[in-house]
Amino acid sequence: MIEPDPKADLLRYLQDARDALLWKLDGLSEYDVRRPLTPTGTNLLGLVKHVAGVELGYLGDTFGRPFFGAERPPWWYTEDAEPNADMWATADESRDGIVGLYRRAWEHSDSTIAALPLDAIGHVPWWPEERRETTLHHVLVRVLSDTQRHAGHADIVREIVDGSVGLSKSGDSMAVGDQTWWEGYRGRLERAAREADDRHGV
Incomplete structure (x- = not known):
């Protein structure tokens, strides 16, 4: 019988989500x-920046394990940052910098998860x-x-940009079908x- 390991299960699904987000x-x-692709400005790099901050706060500061320590945190991570500062990237903020911060946030979070019991x-x-x-x-459930x-x-945003879909680059989480199949499928949904x-209808 396989012994349950709730911490490992939660971490595996969290890593799946991290990977899925980054490949977009x-x-x-x-x-x-x-570029913002919804009326509220949703954009891919902003989503990555946001979840980096979520991990650093919830799995760092919350348990007395601050990521930044004596180092000055970035402007968007401070209490006096403007609204939604963590949901978009300025022209001065590089993609590599934000992705790198997110990957370092994973490592910091994972060390917190490894060091502490779930309770x-x-x-x-x-x-x-x-x-x-x-x-x-x-x-951990919240993150x-x-x-x-x-x-x-x-x-959804990536599909709008260039049609790329799926949990991973392989696209194997999607139904198998070529462009004609998907157009027919979408047409069927529209008719329904x-x-x-x-x-x-009212």
Whole structure:
């Protein structure tokens, strides 16, 4: 019988989400990784920058293991940063710099996860006072959930940019079909939506 290892399971799914998010940048121009593709500005490099900050905060600061230590953190990581500062990259911020920070955040997070039991107590300084105390288990689930959510955003944004889809570069998480098949599939969905609207629409 296989012994359950909840920490290893959570970390494996977190790493899957990290990898899925990062590959969405591959092969794109500086413009395409940065340009806003929704009315609220969602962009690929901004998503990576955001999840880097999420990991550094929740799996670093929360457990008294600050990543930056005495080093001055980047402007967008400070309490007085402008709204959404972590959701986009300035022209001065390089793709390599943001991706590199995210990879270093993984290492820092993974060392926290390895060093502490799942029931280790941490304190989230930006949560309301009455619920700041939490556990590594809770925080790890939260970071995993947030990363998967943003990887899903990246799926859609990358498909808009150049049609690339799937959990990985291989695209093997998608139904098998050529462009004609997908056009037919999309047309079928469109017809079903219109028919439902005719039948049930208000």
